[in-house]
Structure formats: C-alpha cells, structure tokens
Amino acid sequence: MTAFADLKTFLRDTEALSQIAGRLGWDQETMMPRGAALQRGDEMAAIEAVIHARRTDPRLGDWLAAAEAPDAEGARLLELTRRSYARACCIPDRLAAELARLTSLSHGIWAEARAAGDVQHFLPTLRLVVMLRREQAQAWAEGTAATTAYDALLEEYEPETTATDIAAIFDRMRPRLVALRERILGAAYQPAPLSGTFGAEAQLRLSRKVAEAFGYDFTRGRIDLAVHPFSSGSGADVRITTRVMESDPFNCLYSTIHEVGHATYEQSVDPAYALSPLGQGVSMGVHESQSRIYENQLGRSAAFTGWIFGQMRAEFGDLALETPEAFHAAVNRVGPGFIRTEADEIHYNLHVMMRFDLERQLIGGDLDVADLEEAWNARFLADFGVAVPRPQDGMLQDVHWSAGLFGYFPTYALGNVYAGCLMQAIRRDIPDLDRSLAQGDPSPATAWLAERVQRHGALHAPRAVITAACGTAPTEAPLLDYLEAKFAAIYRL
Structure with a gap:
C-alpha cells in the first residue's frame, strides 16, 4: 500500500503541472499579447521538459512493480499509469520539449496565415510539426503494441481503436x-x-x-x-x-x-x-x-x-x-x-x-x-x-x-x-x-x-x-x- 500511495501522490503533482501547462495554452489563444509568442514557446518547452521527466521517472516503474491495487478504481489507475509510462519512456526528452515549443509557436503562425490566407507562410512550420510527430509516432509504434505509426497517434485520443x-x-x-x-x-x-x-x-x-x-x-x-x-x-x-x-x-x-x-x-x-x-x-x-x-x-x-x-x-x-x-x-x-x-x-x-x-x-x-x-x-x-x-x-x-x-x-x-x-x-x-x-x-x-x-x-x-x-x-x-x-x-x- 505504501507503493500505491506514493504513486498516487506523485501522479497528483504531475497532473497539477499538466493543468498549469494547459492554462498556458488557454492564455495563449485568448489573452496573451502577440509579442509574447517566442517566449511562450520557451515556457511551454520548459514545463513540458519537467512533466516529461516526471512521466519517465524510474520511480514510476518501481512503484508500478510493487503497488497493489486496493479496489477496482485502483486497478484502473495502475492500468492507465502503466500505459502512460510505457508511452512516455519511448520519447526522448529532446523530442518532448521540442514538440511543446514548436506547437506553441506554430499556433501563432497558423493564425497569421489563416488571417492573411497565406498557405506558404504556414507550410515550413507545418512541415516541422509533421516531421516531429512522425518521429514521435514511430517511437511509440516501435515501443508499444501499435500496428502503425498512425495507430500510435490515434491511441493518444481513442485507446483500443485502430485506423x-x-x-x-x-x-x-x-x-x-x-x-x-x-x-x-x-x-x-x-x-x-x-x-x-x-x-x-x-x-x-x-x-x-x-x-x-x-x-x-x-x-x-x-x-x-x-x-x-x-x-x-x-x-x-x-x-x-x-x-x-x-x-x-x-x-x-x-x-x-x-x-x-x-x-x-x-x-x-x-x-x-x-x-x-x-x-x-x-x-x-x-x-x-x-x-x-x-x-x-x-x-x-x-x-x-x-x-x-x-x-x-x-x-x-x-x-x-x-x-x-x-x-x-x-x-x-x-x-x-x-x-x-x-x-x-x-x-x-x-x-x-x-x-x-x-x-x-x-x-x-x-x-x-x-x-x-x-x-x-x-x-x-x-x-x-x-x-x-x-x-x-x-x-x-x-x-x-x-x-x-x-x-x-x-x-x-x-x-x-x-x-x-x-x-x-x-x-x-x-x-x-x-x-x-x-x-x-x-x-x-x-x-x-x-x-x-x-x-x-x-x-x-x-x-x-x-x-x-x-x-x-x-x-x-x-x-x-x-x-x-x-x-x-x-x-x-
């Protein structure tokens, strides 16, 4: 029970940090001044680096090995944590931070391109986003049970479903x-x-x-x-x-x-x-x-x-x-x-x-x-x-x-x-x-x-x-x- 309790406490702080990251994203799309885009990208990369480090912390593996679920809710929590931990461990720290930074920046570039009707303004950034997501998808496909790279991405949004x-x-x-x-x-x-x-x-x-x-x-x-x-x-x-x-x-x-x-x-x-x-x-x-x-x-x-x-x-x-x-x-x-x-x-x-x-x-x-x-x-x-x-x-x-x-x-x-x-x-x-x-x-x-x-x-x-x-x-x-x-x-x- 100590391992299970320690795991829950650790996960709670990680989820709290994820909520903070989400609030930064909300602010970016509603209230953030336009001139803050580059700095916000760095901020998003920094907080994602911290969150990713927690999601791949070796202690998670130890707690998951030792923890005993007290009930059905605890068993489901362990199941979801094992899946999340396995997927997180497939992704290098560099890739997690760079995706957070780039997707933060790309939002503003997309909004500018959309307002101007200028596809060419957006394409170089989109090309980088696709490249990083392909890299991430391939890492997930190789490290989990996903059949294809696209299935590995789909798993993030609709578990247990394939293309x-x-x-x-x-x-x-x-x-x-x-x-x-x-x-x-x-x-x-x-x-x-x-x-x-x-x-x-x-x-x-x-x-x-x-x-x-x-x-x-x-x-x-x-x-x-x-x-x-x-x-x-x-x-x-x-x-x-x-x-x-x-x-x-x-x-x-x-x-x-x-x-x-x-x-x-x-x-x-x-x-x-x-x-x-x-x-x-x-x-x-x-x-x-x-x-x-x-x-x-x-x-x-x-x-x-x-x-x-x-x-x-x-x-x-x-x-x-x-x-x-x-x-x-x-x-x-x-x-x-x-x-x-x-x-x-x-x-x-x-x-x-x-x-x-x-x-x-x-x-x-x-x-x-x-x-x-x-x-x-x-x-x-x-x-x-x-x-x-x-x-x-x-x-x-x-x-x-x-x-x-x-x-x-x-x-x-x-x-x-x-x-x-x-x-x-x-x-x-x-x-x-x-x-x-x-x-x-x-x-x-x-x-x-x-x-x-x-x-x-x-x-x-x-x-x-x-x-x-x-x-x-x-x-x-x-x-x-x-x-x-x-x-x-x-x-x-």
Missing part, C-alpha cells in the same frame, strides 16, 4: 450519408436561411444563458473569445471559448453549446478522481459524444430550437423567420459548406472522413506537406461538389494540425456514432424529454449523461462506457437512423 476500425465504420456510414444528402439537396422544399445583423454583445448574452441551461458551472469556468473555439481544463477549472460573427448567430450559439458539452463532462467527473489519471474524460471519442449530443440531438432538436426562437426574438426583435418551425429548419439547413465547425450534421461527418484520409497520408509519408493544399482542394471538390475559394475555407480553417493533433479528427465522427447510441437510450428512458426541452431545460438528458457517462471519468474503457450507458455495444446504425428520420421530416421527403 482500420475507424475506416470500417466510415465505409459503412458514407453510402447512407451520401444517399441522404442527395435526397435532401434534390428536395422540392428548401428552408430559408436566417438573415440579418446580430450584435456581438447580445449573442454573448444568449450564449451564456444557453451555457447555464446546459449545466455549465461558471463558478468553475468562464467563456472567452478565440479564433477556434475550444475547451480547456478539468475538475475545478474548466474554461471554454466561442467566437462571434454578426451575420451568423448560430456560429456563436452552437460553438458554445458544443464546448459546454466538453466542459460539463470534465466538471461532472467524480471529485475523488481529481488530479489523477481517472480525473478526466476517458477518450476524445467519448468527449465528442458529449459535445455533439449537446449541440445536435439536444440543441438542434425541434423542441429546444422552439425555445431558442423565443430567446432570439427577445434579444434581437422580429426575425425574418416567422415561426418556430421555419427557425428549426433554418438551424438544420443542409448544404456543402466549406467550414467543418459550421457544417450540418450530414456533411460534418464527410468533413471528418476527408481529414482522416489526408492526415493518415501525411503521417504515413504518402503525402508531402507541400502538396497538402492541392490534395485538400481536389478531395473537397470530389466529396462536396464545390471548389474551395480561399485557404481560410480550406486547409487553414482548423487549428488541429498546427497543434500536432494528428489522430484527433476521426474522434469527432466516432463521437457522433456514440452520441447516436446515447440519444437512442435517452429517448427510451426519458420519453417526455421534449416537454422539458421546449422550456429550455435539457437537464433530464444532461443529468442522465452525467450519471451514466460523465461522473466515471476514465474509470472504464471508452467502448465499455458507451455499452454500459446504452445497454448495447455502439454501432453507427442509431446515428444514421436518427439523421434519416430528422431530415426527412424537415425536408418533407
């Missing part, structure tokens, strides 16, 4: 998604979009109100503005960001709901697990299931958009859309837009599938960084039927690759699959849910998710969490059935 698993799911999803899209785009009825100008302050007031409705605890969090919305932190300090476009209030509103899904997951984890390997979401696929179910199955439902319609009119006056039904259809309009975060529920998955294929080619060495923009534009035209007009609408739109997050993108679509299963179970267990949603109260559903999924943190493996919550193993069928029923009703198919 082959993901590709098989996507191959089953794509035909039904494409067929549904063609039916919708060919439908006689096409909903009118929301138009007008919507003030930033009013949008932020409404986004805060909606965040509170979904259970976000502002005593342990805050909302700020960022180029690309994100959630950061866990436990007692979980922060989110959103963005505002005065011509498109849905961007702010649904970005906020999405990030609140991430944040309430972290806020709902059992406090007993704080600052331990159990004290955070178990995987990004499960994390995305929470953000996507909040945003889509709940936030874009007819019942909840009826309530939002009233809130929008209270904030902005009369809208061009005169009825809740027309407003709901506008919220859910389907079209081949360029931006993933603004995509409808059908095209969103196609966005993710494209990125999954491109980044596998990048990591595998089959696609050179210099050819990425051309490959992106060609694939987008093939998949969506429209040409990318500018880099901000193409390969510069997402922050993930500048941050080195290769292996992250497929978890968005996997999260949609999990969300489809969870919503099917919620509808089964809470048959009168729409009555609450129509009052702007999603708490019956969010409380169900907090109890069945969120409070467990990383106590159970990802698929085990979803299976236990739903009563059946996850498949893509509930998601596809939900999409077909929903959009057939909206488009009068």
Whole structure:
C-alpha cells in the first residue's frame, strides 16, 4: 500500500503541472499579447521538459512493480499509469520539449496565415510539426503494441481503436450519408436561411444563458473569445471559448453549446478522481459524444430550437423567420459548406472522413506537406461538389494540425456514432424529454449523461462506457437512423 500511495501522490503533482501547462495554452489563444509568442514557446518547452521527466521517472516503474491495487478504481489507475509510462519512456526528452515549443509557436503562425490566407507562410512550420510527430509516432509504434505509426497517434485520443476500425465504420456510414444528402439537396422544399445583423454583445448574452441551461458551472469556468473555439481544463477549472460573427448567430450559439458539452463532462467527473489519471474524460471519442449530443440531438432538436426562437426574438426583435418551425429548419439547413465547425450534421461527418484520409497520408509519408493544399482542394471538390475559394475555407480553417493533433479528427465522427447510441437510450428512458426541452431545460438528458457517462471519468474503457450507458455495444446504425428520420421530416421527403 505504501507503493500505491506514493504513486498516487506523485501522479497528483504531475497532473497539477499538466493543468498549469494547459492554462498556458488557454492564455495563449485568448489573452496573451502577440509579442509574447517566442517566449511562450520557451515556457511551454520548459514545463513540458519537467512533466516529461516526471512521466519517465524510474520511480514510476518501481512503484508500478510493487503497488497493489486496493479496489477496482485502483486497478484502473495502475492500468492507465502503466500505459502512460510505457508511452512516455519511448520519447526522448529532446523530442518532448521540442514538440511543446514548436506547437506553441506554430499556433501563432497558423493564425497569421489563416488571417492573411497565406498557405506558404504556414507550410515550413507545418512541415516541422509533421516531421516531429512522425518521429514521435514511430517511437511509440516501435515501443508499444501499435500496428502503425498512425495507430500510435490515434491511441493518444481513442485507446483500443485502430485506423482500420475507424475506416470500417466510415465505409459503412458514407453510402447512407451520401444517399441522404442527395435526397435532401434534390428536395422540392428548401428552408430559408436566417438573415440579418446580430450584435456581438447580445449573442454573448444568449450564449451564456444557453451555457447555464446546459449545466455549465461558471463558478468553475468562464467563456472567452478565440479564433477556434475550444475547451480547456478539468475538475475545478474548466474554461471554454466561442467566437462571434454578426451575420451568423448560430456560429456563436452552437460553438458554445458544443464546448459546454466538453466542459460539463470534465466538471461532472467524480471529485475523488481529481488530479489523477481517472480525473478526466476517458477518450476524445467519448468527449465528442458529449459535445455533439449537446449541440445536435439536444440543441438542434425541434423542441429546444422552439425555445431558442423565443430567446432570439427577445434579444434581437422580429426575425425574418416567422415561426418556430421555419427557425428549426433554418438551424438544420443542409448544404456543402466549406467550414467543418459550421457544417450540418450530414456533411460534418464527410468533413471528418476527408481529414482522416489526408492526415493518415501525411503521417504515413504518402503525402508531402507541400502538396497538402492541392490534395485538400481536389478531395473537397470530389466529396462536396464545390471548389474551395480561399485557404481560410480550406486547409487553414482548423487549428488541429498546427497543434500536432494528428489522430484527433476521426474522434469527432466516432463521437457522433456514440452520441447516436446515447440519444437512442435517452429517448427510451426519458420519453417526455421534449416537454422539458421546449422550456429550455435539457437537464433530464444532461443529468442522465452525467450519471451514466460523465461522473466515471476514465474509470472504464471508452467502448465499455458507451455499452454500459446504452445497454448495447455502439454501432453507427442509431446515428444514421436518427439523421434519416430528422431530415426527412424537415425536408418533407
């Protein structure tokens, strides 16, 4: 028991340092002065060197060899620590620090390139990020059970899942998604979009109100503005960001709901697990299931958009859309837009599938960084039927690759699959849910998710969490059935 207790104490301090590093990242994307970028890169490298040294400390190996788990929670903690220790020991100190420094710097360079629409400004930095991540992936693949370098990266975000698993799911999803899209785009009825100008302050007031409705605890969090919305932190300090476009209030509103899904997951984890390997979401696929179910199955439902319609009119006056039904259809309009975060529920998955294929080619060495923009534009035209007009609408739109997050993108679509299963179970267990949603109260559903999924943190493996919550193993069928029923009703198919 002494070894187990010593291990827990050591891990707690390491997790605390990781939270501090995360706060530096949050500050960089929200409040840091532009001139601080080089120094921040050095700061991130320095703190990552300390964290990496702790994650590879030989004492961890000794404690893991000697420790006896007192219960199932302790056994899971040891399992996660062994996996983390094995992966950390594969990575040289130099590589860990350099990745932290470079990905800190690359964020600012990406943001500048995105603002200017200048791909060439970003490519040299991206080439270095890809090179370092390939080196890291190869080290993991050689030192662990990962089959390929990309699988080694995917393990970081979705343990116990391989690229082959993901590709098989996507191959089953794509035909039904494409067929549904063609039916919708060919439908006689096409909903009118929301138009007008919507003030930033009013949008932020409404986004805060909606965040509170979904259970976000502002005593342990805050909302700020960022180029690309994100959630950061866990436990007692979980922060989110959103963005505002005065011509498109849905961007702010649904970005906020999405990030609140991430944040309430972290806020709902059992406090007993704080600052331990159990004290955070178990995987990004499960994390995305929470953000996507909040945003889509709940936030874009007819019942909840009826309530939002009233809130929008209270904030902005009369809208061009005169009825809740027309407003709901506008919220859910389907079209081949360029931006993933603004995509409808059908095209969103196609966005993710494209990125999954491109980044596998990048990591595998089959696609050179210099050819990425051309490959992106060609694939987008093939998949969506429209040409990318500018880099901000193409390969510069997402922050993930500048941050080195290769292996992250497929978890968005996997999260949609999990969300489809969870919503099917919620509808089964809470048959009168729409009555609450129509009052702007999603708490019956969010409380169900907090109890069945969120409070467990990383106590159970990802698929085990979803299976236990739903009563059946996850498949893509509930998601596809939900999409077909929903959009057939909206488009009068």
